[in-house]
Structures are given as C-alpha cells and as structure tokens.
Amino acid sequence: MHLCIRHLRRRRNPFAQQLRHCSLEGPDRRWRFSGARLRFVQRHHAVISPISTALGHAGYIIGLLEYVVTEIWWLRVWAVLGCGLVVSFQVLQPRCQWLSAGWCSVYVLVNLFQLHWFSLSLMEPTLSDEEQKLFDLLGDIVSVREFADLAGFGEWISLAPGDLLSKQGNEVTPDDAQARLYLIAEGCCEVSIAGRTVATLHPGSLVGEVSYLLQQNMEHSSSATVTAREEVHCLAIPLHEVRQLLQRRSDLQQPFVRLLARDLLTKEAAVSDQALEDRRYKAVLEVACPMARQPGVADGVATYRRREPGEARTASLQMTTSG
Numbered sequence: 001m002h003l004c005i006r007h008l009r010r011r012r013n014p015f016a017q018q019l020r021h022c023s024l025e026g027p028d029r030r031w032r033f034s035g036a037r038l039r040f041v042q043r044h045h046a047v048i049s050p051i052s053t054a055l056g057h058a059g060y061i062i063g064l065l066e067y068v069v070t071e072i073w074w075l076r077v078w079a080v081l082g083c084g085l086v087v088s089f090q091v092l093q094p095r096c097q098w099l100s101a102g103w104c105s106v107y108v109l110v111n112l113f114q115l116h117w118f119s120l121s122l123m124e125p126t127l128s129d130e131e132q133k134l135f136d137l138l139g140d141i142v143s144v145r146e147f148a149d150l151a152g153f154g155e156w157i158s159l160a161p162g163d164l165l166s167k168q169g170n171e172v173t174p175d176d177a178q179a180r181l182y183l184i185a186e187g188c189c190e191v192s193i194a195g196r197t198v199a200t201l202h203p204g205s206l207v208g209e210v211s212y213l214l215q216q217n218m219e220h221s222s223s224a225t226v227t228a229r230e231e232v233h234c235l236a237i238p239l240h241e242v243r244q245l246l247q248r249r250s251d252l253q254q255p256f257v258r259l260l261a262r263d264l265l266t267k268e269a270a271v272s273d274q275a276l277e278d279r280r281y282k283a284v285l286e287v288a289c290p291m292a293r294q295p296g297v298a299d300g301v302a303t304y305r306r307r308e309p310g311e312a313r314t315a316s317l318q319m320t321t322s323g
C-alpha cells in the first residue's frame with residue numbers, strides 16, 4: 001500500500017492526483033466543490049451517516065432486482081435508481097470514492113438516455129394528411145407505427161383515368177425495381193383479365209399483392225390488367241423494399257400478412273357477390289326476354305338493363321337474347 005501511495009505521489013498526472021485525493025489522503029482543498037461537500041458532510045455527520053448507509057443498502061438491493069427482471073424497460077429503471085443511490089451514498093461519505101461515484105453516474109446517464117430514446121420510440125408517429133386518409137381506410141389491421149414504417153418506403157403517385165398500374169402477362173422478376181405494391185387512397189381502378197372486367201378496386205384496396213406472394217424467388221407474370229377508372233391517388237412501395245423491410249423487421253410480418261389476408265378476403269367476397277348478381281341478372285332476363293313482345297315488358301327489360309349496367313351483364317343479356 002505504501003509503495004502504491006509513493007508511486008502515485010511521484011506521478012504528477014491529474015488522474016493520479018485525483019485518485020490519491022479520493023481514496024487515500026482525503027479531500028484536496030483546492031477543489032471548491034469537494035471542500036464544500038466535505039464541510040457539509042462533517043457538519044451534519046450525525047444525521048447524514050445513517051441516511052447515507054440506508055441509501056447505500058437501498059442502491060445495492062435495487063441492484064439485485066436487476067437480476068430478476070427480464071424487461072429491458074424495468075432493467076434500465078432499476079439501473080438508474082440503483083446506481084443513483086450508490087452515487088448519493090458515495091457523495092455523502094467523508095471520504096468519497098470518486099471512481100465508483102463517477103462510473104455509477106455514467107451508468108445513470110447512459111440508462112437515462114436509453115429510457116428517453118425508448119419512450120420516443122413508443123410515441124405514435126405523426127402521419128401526413130394523405131397517409132392518415134389511407135391509414136383510416138385500413139382500419140385496425142395495422143397500428144399507426146407499423147403503417148408509418150411501411151409507408152416510409154413508398155412514394156405517393158397520382159394517376160389519370162386510363163393510366164395503367166399493371167398489365168396482364170408482364171413479367172415480374174424478384175429484383176424488378178419497377179414492380180410495386182399499390183395501396184389505393186383515392187379513386188377506383190378496374191381489373192380486367194383477358195379483356196373482360198372482373199372487378200373494381202376501391203380506396204383501401206391493394207394492387208400487386210399477387211406478384212408479392214408469388215414472386216418470392218421466381219419469375220412470374222402479372223395476373224391482371226389494372227387501370228385507373230378515374231383520378232387515382234395511391235401509395236406505391238417497391239416490392240423488393242417490402243421484402244427487405246419484412247426480413248429486417250420481423251415485428252412487421254404479422255401486420256403485413258393481416259393486410260394481405262384482409263385484402264384477398266375482400267376481393268374474394270366481391271367476386272362471389274358479382275357471380276351471384278350475374279346469375280340473378282341472367283335468370284331475370286331468361287324469364288323476361290321471351291315475353292319481350294308483351295306490352296310493357298320490353299320497357300321493363302330496358303329499364304332493368306340500364307339499372308344494372310356492366311360488361312358481364314351485357315354479355316349475358318346478349319347470350320340470353322340470342323339463345
């Protein structure tokens with residue numbers, strides 16, 4: 001120990017001086033704070049001594065709690081409290097161990113910073129007006145944060161009536177930068193297969209999810225032609241960005257699957273409704289057309305045709321009338 005003290009005395013660097021001051025020779029009066037602290041502690045020694053001992057014990061007991069919690073939030077809270085109490089214990093000692101107090105203060109600061117950063121990440125992000133509109137359409141399928149994280153990779157595009165979002169048969173390769181997933185925010189699109197309109201996509205629908213699902217590792221061609229029927233405003237996210245994002249962020253996989261599943265169910269329901277309506281329409285016309293010469297029936301059929309327009313129905317009417 002003596003050798004060590006002599007060694008520290010010989011060395012003139014500030015760290016050695018501070019260490020000597022802290023642990024071996026008592027306070028250095030040149031340091032104003034240290035002097036004031038010591039005077040205070042000595043003057044109120046009778047009161048401070050039991051308090052500082054209690055603080056020290058509390059600090060180390062809280063340190064033990066860190067071994068039983070598994071949640072990072074609580075781990076950091078206990079670290080801040082435990083280290084903070086150890087710092088106060090040290091500062092209230094007549095011979096403060098600055099080395100211990102200093103490092104414990106560093107731990108407190110690091111953990112406070114992490115807690116602050118963690119709280120910021122829990123705060124809901126602010127969406128732009130167009131993002132908010134689209135988010136409202138998606139309902140409670142995704143949270144605001146999940147939506148914002150996904151939307152951050154997309155760009156907003158506007159389409160004029162007749163513009164194409166997808167052309168049936170166009171090849172889509174896994175690294176195709178042009179292949180995108182569209183989330184329609186405003187306007188309607190028409191889906192046609194082999195020149196026949198099969199569906200109308202409304203705000204909240206996806207376009208390109210089939211390519212996303214099929215084109216994991218292989219080439220594939222677009223399943224339908226999708227055309228803007230009116231002014232369309234949508235969010236376009238490149239498919240490779242979606243794939244990379246989901247690989248990096250496993251927490252986004254479930255919400256994304258929910259989004260796809262809901263979209264496919266809506267489309268399937270629309271196709272079933274359409275098929276049912278077509279059958280009903282055909283049945284009405286099959287009954288009405290043979291009686292078209294009866295007074296009033298021809299007018300009724302014409303009115304019915306006007307009320308239920310549509311390519312498929314017109315085709316079925318033609319079939320029915322020619323039959």
Ligand SMILES: Nc1ncnc2c1ncn2[C@@H]1O[C@@H]2COP(=O)(O)O[C@H]2[C@H]1O
Pocket residue numbers: 166191198199206207208209210211212221222223224225226267271
């Ligand atoms: N029957 C359908 N009903 C609604 N949308 C469809 C239908 N068939 C294809 N689509 C959409 O049209 C898109 C064309 O490109 P994808 O094949 O990538 O993904 C397709 C779907 O988003």
